[in-house]
Amino acid sequence: MTVETLSTHRVHGxxxxxxxxxxxxxxxxxKFTVWTPDGQGPFPYLVWLSGLTCTEDxxxxxxxxxxxxxxxxxxxxxxxxxxxxxxxxxDPAYDLGQGAGFYVDATQxxxxxxFMMHSYVxxxxxxxxxxxxxxxxxxxxIFGHSMGGHGALTIALKHPELFKSVSAFAPIxxxxxxxxxxxxxxAYLGPDRAAWRPYDACALIEDGKGAEFDDILIDQGLAxxxxxxxxxxxxxxxxxxxxxxxxxVRRQAGYDHSYFFISTFIGDHLAFHAARL
Numbered sequence: 001m002t003v004e005t006l007s008t009h010r011v012h013g014x015x016x017x018x019x020x021x022x023x024x025x026x027x028x029x030x031k032f033t034v035w036t037p038d039g040q041g042p043f044p045y046l047v048w049l050s051g052l053t054c055t056e057d058x059x060x061x062x063x064x065x066x067x068x069x070x071x072x073x074x075x076x077x078x079x080x081x082x083x084x085x086x087x088x089x090x091d092p093a094y095d096l097g098q099g100a101g102f103y104v105d106a107t108q109x110x111x112x113x114x115f116m117m118h119s120y121v122x123x124x125x126x127x128x129x130x131x132x133x134x135x136x137x138x139x140x141x142i143f144g145h146s147m148g149g150h151g152a153l154t155i156a157l158k159h160p161e162l163f164k165s166v167s168a169f170a171p172i173x174x175x176x177x178x179x180x181x182x183x184x185x186x187a188y189l190g191p192d193r194a195a196w197r198p199y200d201a202c203a204l205i206e207d208g209k210g211a212e213f214d215d216i217l218i219d220q221g222l223a224x225x226x227x228x229x230x231x232x233x234x235x236x237x238x239x240x241x242x243x244x245x246x247x248x249v250r251r252q253a254g255y256d257h258s259y260f261f262i263s264t265f266i267g268d269h270l271a272f273h274a275a276r277l
Contacts (some may be wrong), residue, residue, distance in 0.1 A: 034266035041134025045075035049148030103151030157210030221255030
């Protein structure tokens, strides 16, 4: 799979590359960033999944992740949040369509031809980065924010053979039980809520998925405007307790849903993953 490097930047003693490649899953070109430490590798790496309206650039610019990645010798991959371009379905709302792929494989028109983000992240993206850069495919984790936190949790729980660690910032833990989930999953997957269950972290834990993980780290700001209506971390705590599983939810007083929150605790997440990779 050919990867085109669009630009390269020196950051915290490593190389940050903005890249593009053609995805068979989405049928479109897709963009991602990859940061690698200096050296021959192969390096363990983390896949970051961003939230609504984001691209491959938001986390790269705002999170402050690379100083921590350099300390631990971990590479970072950050893909775009959806397919884009002419002929790709879209919606005027910020929480559906381009920039809002929800990391599912859509089955409904007009989304199904291109909105195959679950397959993209678990297939084409990993193949592209492991083929083009000195990354160790046996040592990788996944994390994300909000919609991307939902993506990280569900992808890891469904694919523990691919990922050794998982964490999230302010994730949508149960799309089955929030307005964002109602809107996006009904559009992408149709009205049968049974089809939504494989994309709900709480349901996956209830169904015994991802028992291989010794812990899942979640940080949640208590000043987050979406906390009570959309995010509901107490649901994943309850699911984990019932299943006898470890999920650590840290509630952070005064922090909101923004990258200010992410940048404050990103070092803790890198350390969490480094201990497992």
